[in-house]
Amino acid sequence: MQALRHHAPLALILLVALIWRLILWAQPLHLPANDEVEYLTVVRDLLGGRGWVFYESWPWLRAPLYPLFLAGSLWLADGDVHLAALPNLGLSVAVVWLIYLLARELAPEGSRRPALLAAAIAALLQTYATFASLYMSETLFTFFFTGSWLALARWRRKGGLWRVGLAGALLGLACLTRSAGLAFVPVAMAWIVGLDLWRRRRLRVAAVAPALMMAVVTVLVIAPWTIRNCFAYGECVLIETGSARDLWVYYEPRETIPEIHAQLKAIPSPAERADFATQRGLERLREDPMIFLRKIPTEWIRLWSIKPIEDRFLLPDYNSDPPPLIFLASLLLDDLLYFVIMCAAPFGIALALTRREGLALPMLFWLLIFLAATMVTHAEWRYRHFLFMVLIPLAALALDGFWRGERLRLPTLTVVALPLSLMVLAFLAYYPWAWAAQGTQRSVYRQTGDWHAAAGRDEAAAAMYLAALRASPTPDGWLVLGDLHRRKGDLAATERYYQLARENRPGYVGASVVMGDFLREQGRVDEARVAFQGQFLEEQRALDWGFQMLEPTPLPTLDVGSGLDLGYVDGVYPAEMQQGRQTRWTNGWARLRLDPLDAEAGLVRLTLRAAAPHPDGLPVPLTICAQRQCETVTLAPAWRTFHLLLPASNEPLQLRSPTFYAPDRRDLGVLLDHAAVRGLALP
Structure with a gap:
């Protein structure tokens, strides 16, 4: 019974994490965005026996592990792309457990409360929950990278070269998922040697063995892919070449991005492509070295600010509205919770250093090195995934410390204040306040209208839908109003509202396909064909959206x-x-x-x-x-x-x-x- 009470809080948190992720996954299959399109194309090549042919004509070469993982998931799902997200969803729940264990290692002799708080944050954070259903590499990287951190933390307490070897293997797998993990290798090696030096007060040759063990295992895990690249391209590529392309694209090039990509695609070898892109980027930097300083504020803002981009929600189309309750939840469990993590984590670092927690220094060094690397190369908001496995335990440690009344000294607070103020400034100054306000009003009115419609109160529902449109006129707003009148049999009003949806966003697939379905149902087949074609609409998008979202008249x-x-x-x-x-x-x-x-x-x-x-x-x-x-x-x-x-x-x-x-x-x-x-x- 005591064991049950001990494990029940964590089990409940993991259950909440699973349910939350399944709720998001159960939405209609989303339109692939950003890197997802590339990954899905590569996966189909892999399953079709064509290997990595995609990268023979693409501007960069990717790390291989996530495409292989996704290919395995798609094979297990028998080609069903929606079901293929479930293994990644399982990893996302496992990440919550790993973050709990890592937070325990920050204070192994203390209370479980910081660890449970860290797990709860990771379970609820909507960014984590959303990425569980995206065909992106961040969740797989987080799983391996957090596992490597945990293995090192366990080695610190219990010893055993095998734990260091395990940390190296997991780090190697993380690097084969996203090469950003390479920056952690020197951090880990220095920490391993420095830990022994701090304990013994002298440098021993034996202290180098664990550091070398980790580095060697990491190299051995990465080596097969590097060797494969050497033979395939006639020149060695360690893991991937995206950073070379970024050096050209994000250092104020004279060419447009499409022009850069066209030049890179014309080069058949990824290795030669990377050399060419690096050369062009360095040429531009030598012309104007101040580019380096000018780009730092831009990258800082990109990393810490909130952007309502395509992969923020799981949407069937970029022009679709998020479900009202999902949107409202995102303001709390994505934006606000992230702001709490961002504000609390610096205090967590300071608190851990004050307590002389052994993991505090490598966590601090990883944050500094990764921040420096992104300022030099390129930052995106989703790159915070590379930091969350550290920021969340540190934030939980700080929140628990505040709860227990711990105080930091004034000099420590002064050191924390500068980076924190810059992070908060980027968040507050560039937060999309108007988007959030309009979306909140739209979602509240739309959800209220849905409740009225479900209860048969059509007039009240229509009033709420119109209020939502006044707050934020979107094509989906007109479509739900048209659907309401279609159910009532008011065909003239239905057609009018569907037409307003098309006029609101002419290229929106939903407006075109719904109008086509309505006209087809009325027997107006020639008009239906024209409506299905839409404006600036690819037929493939209309086909996919139509089968997924329509409930057409049985035929x-x-x-x-x-x-x-x-x-x-x-x-x-x-x-x-x-x-x-x-x-x-x-x-x-x-x-x-x-x-x-x-x-x-x-x-x-x-x-x-x-x-x-x-x-x-x-x-x-x-x-x-x-x-x-x-x-x-x-x-x-x-x-x-x-x-x-x-x-x-x-x-x-x-x-x-x-x-x-x-x-x-x-x-x-x-x-x-x-x-x-x-x-x-x-x-």
Whole structure:
């Protein structure tokens, strides 16, 4: 019973962390942003057996471990990108546990309260919870890097070369995820030697052995990738080349970023690319050495300020509104909680140094070295992930100290005041106050309107939705108002509000696809085709968004590629003319929404017209599944119509086939032309 009471607080925190992450993950699949697009493309190359071909024509070479991790996750998820985020989500929960353990090492003989507070902060911090569902490397890096810190902390108390070796292995894996971890190698080695010197009051040769052990193991973990690069490119690249590109891009180049990327893409070798970018960056710096000083304030602001960018929320489109409760939570669990961490952590460092906690110095040195590196190269707000595993335990230590009435001396407070004031200034001066105020009003009104609508109070809901639009006019605001009138059967008002959504943001996929679905439902097929095309809208975006977000009117027949199939097909490419038909290629894993419109049907008779003109001309198997019952047919290059009996299902039909890699970098499976289902009673 005592053991249960001891472990219950941490178990509860981990459970909250898991639930919070699952709530965010359960939202509709988000549109990949920033580095996610690159990672997903590389992963598809890896799973397709094409290796690292992507980086033969990309401005930089990435560290390999996260693409390999994501490829494994996607393989385990059987190609389902949404499910592929779950292993990363599990790592994010594990990070909460590691931060708890690391905070315990800051005061191993003291109270568990700072460690539990650190775990609670890590569990609730919305940045951590959001990145659990993003296809980004920060969570994997944090897991390995925090594990390396913890192994070193345990070695400090318990000894054992194997713990130092484990720290080196985990640090090597962190570096293969993001090379920023390399800066920690000299910090760790110096701390290991310095710790023995402080204890013994003299330098011993034996003290060097653990430091060398860690460095050697780190090098051995990294070496296979470096050796691979040496053979692949004729010149060695330690891990990645992004810093070389940054040296050119972020030192006031005379070229635009697209021009820089075009020049780098024209160089086939990543090693030569890095040499060229470094040379151009240094040339510019020699022309104007003051660039270095001018960029420091910019990078400082980027690192510590809040920016409402694409990957702040998990959104199906960049123009979508965050769910109201998620937005309101972000102001507390993202912005405010981050501000508390930022303000408390410097006091935590000072408190730990005053107590002579052994981990305080390496934590301080890591913060200083990383800050110096980002000022020299480039900073982004998400780079705070490289600091949070240190800042959160230190902040918890400070908050606990304040609670217990500990005080710092005036000289110490003076030293803390300067960096803290600069951090707070960057936060407060550049915080998007207007965005937060408008978003708060919009979210409160929108959520209140949703509650009224759920209770059947349509007039009150409409009033709240209009109030939300007055606070912040967004296309989603008009769409929810149109949806409300669509449910009421007021078609004229529905069309008017949907049109206002399109006018508010002409390129927004949601406004175009919802309007197209509405017009299609009314039988206005020509207008629906035009609406689905949108303005400045890629057809692939409309296809993906339509299947994910629409609940279209059930249909028993479907002409694939007709321009009216959005919402009914998934895992397909934009329509094209093939063999005299307007059709769509699948990507090897497609889905069809078809309904026999017969509630009593136990079976359906599927009629499907398809072809598989692969370059080798060989027959291609196509497997079609419903309710886990699958049938396989063989397709030839020419069109074939076939009929299958399958169980009636409320879920989409799944179509799987082998693919080939087309010159335009698409994985192509089979061509689909027409599909239909007819209900049959069970015998």
